[in-house]
Amino acid sequence: MSRKRTIDAFFGAAGAGTPKPKKPRDISDGLHETSRDRAHLDGLDTNINHEVLDKAPAKSAAEELGASQITPGKSNDFSSYPAYPFPIPHLPPALAAELPSWPASLGRVINDQPDLDLLYFEPYVARGGGGGGSARSLFEFLRAELPFYRVEYDINRGGTSTHIRTPRWTTVFGLDDTSRFSSANSSGDGGGGDTSKILDAKTGRDVSADKFYTRYKPRPIPKCLDGLRLSAQEATGCEFNFCLVNYYASGADSISFHSDDERFLGPLPAIASFSLGARRDFLLKHKPVPPPPGGEHTDTMKNAMSKPLKLPLASGDMILMRGPTQASWLHSIPKRTGKNATDGGRINITFRRALVKPGTDNYYNYNVGTGPVYKWDTVNREMRVWKKDL
Numbered sequence: 001m002s003r004k005r006t007i008d009a010f011f012g013a014a015g016a017g018t019p020k021p022k023k024p025r026d027i028s029d030g031l032h033e034t035s036r037d038r039a040h041l042d043g044l045d046t047n048i049n050h051e052v053l054d055k056a057p058a059k060s061a062a063e064e065l066g067a068s069q070i071t072p073g074k075s076n077d078f079s080s081y082p083a084y085p086f087p088i089p090h091l092p093p094a095l096a097a098e099l100p101s102w103p104a105s106l107g108r109v110i111n112d113q114p115d116l117d118l119l120y121f122e123p124y125v126a127r128g129g130g131g132g133g134s135a136r137s138l139f140e141f142l143r144a145e146l147p148f149y150r151v152e153y154d155i156n157r158g159g160t161s162t163h164i165r166t167p168r169w170t171t172v173f174g175l176d177d178t179s180r181f182s183s184a185n186s187s188g189d190g191g192g193g194d195t196s197k198i199l200d201a202k203t204g205r206d207v208s209a210d211k212f213y214t215r216y217k218p219r220p221i222p223k224c225l226d227g228l229r230l231s232a233q234e235a236t237g238c239e240f241n242f243c244l245v246n247y248y249a250s251g252a253d254s255i256s257f258h259s260d261d262e263r264f265l266g267p268l269p270a271i272a273s274f275s276l277g278a279r280r281d282f283l284l285k286h287k288p289v290p291p292p293p294g295g296e297h298t299d300t301m302k303n304a305m306s307k308p309l310k311l312p313l314a315s316g317d318m319i320l321m322r323g324p325t326q327a328s329w330l331h332s333i334p335k336r337t338g339k340n341a342t343d344g345g346r347i348n349i350t351f352r353r354a355l356v357k358p359g360t361d362n363y364y365n366y367n368v369g370t371g372p373v374y375k376w377d378t379v380n381r382e383m384r385v386w387k388k389d390l
């Protein structure tokens, strides 16, 4: 049973019936009052440590990307694949040239709450310089070039059917660990021929007709996102085979409290989550748990369950959620109202690793679906239904 995204239904996709959340506390509320400001700024608090990542992978992201990825710019520099509605351009040269220098800052560990383990890069994609830096350019590029969907689905709870319209734009690329695309790499650059086949990762058998791959046709991560995937793998030591993208057009778009704890991700999934564009609050709260036998919850645990932590994610930030975080915590991007309702757009990119086939079907079902393809209209500055030129 697919659970992912039904969270929008359970918690009120349109906002109706959503319980009014308690006022979130800033993440720095978890620190000693005395050291709060300094700890927040320079990580001196014992609970929030700068982590020096000293892994030395055999190949750097830049090497793995190869020369073609870092010197694009010709008009034929696109990722093409039969299951893409249209070819997806490679990164513009300036961005591709900068990619090897990311992350732009060291990750900071946040693990001062029960069962929470985050690594926070502020920022990962540089946002300095005029106009928001590379983070803004990457945002503009991805919004303009990716196919998006506004997925709708019905859920049935206790005999009552509810129609859900996902309160944000979504898209997804990738394939679970059991299989691979038949093209030489996963960047959709196979150049035709039999590139639309899906092969068993171990035996090489053609599994394109498997029931989990036929409702929606899986498609490789295009090069413009694969560079970021490789960079995130190198920076975190984690492996990712899926890329989910959310576009929040304004403060009215949101994602309700949920955890990415599906069985197809395994027991302690690591998820790298990038923010580009408008700043939005990311709320975290501990899942409800029963008190210890014969005892009471500690104050820290009571707080973690009742008062959400707030990370005001800015353009270029990346937050790695790992260890027990998904099993124990819920996260959300709440709607913003009042003067924030017309916030600029925000893109969120998450890289994840689906271990088994049901994950592939689930991700395409809730992030692509069966509705029309939308593409950003640069003139009218809104998503418009995309139609193939006849």
Ligand SMILES: O=C(O)CCC(=O)C(=O)O
Pocket: 244, 246, 255, 260, 273, 275, 282, 331, 332, 333, 348, 350
């Ligand atoms: O937009 C975000 O930062 C969060 C996205 C998210 O929670 C999800 O896609 O599961």
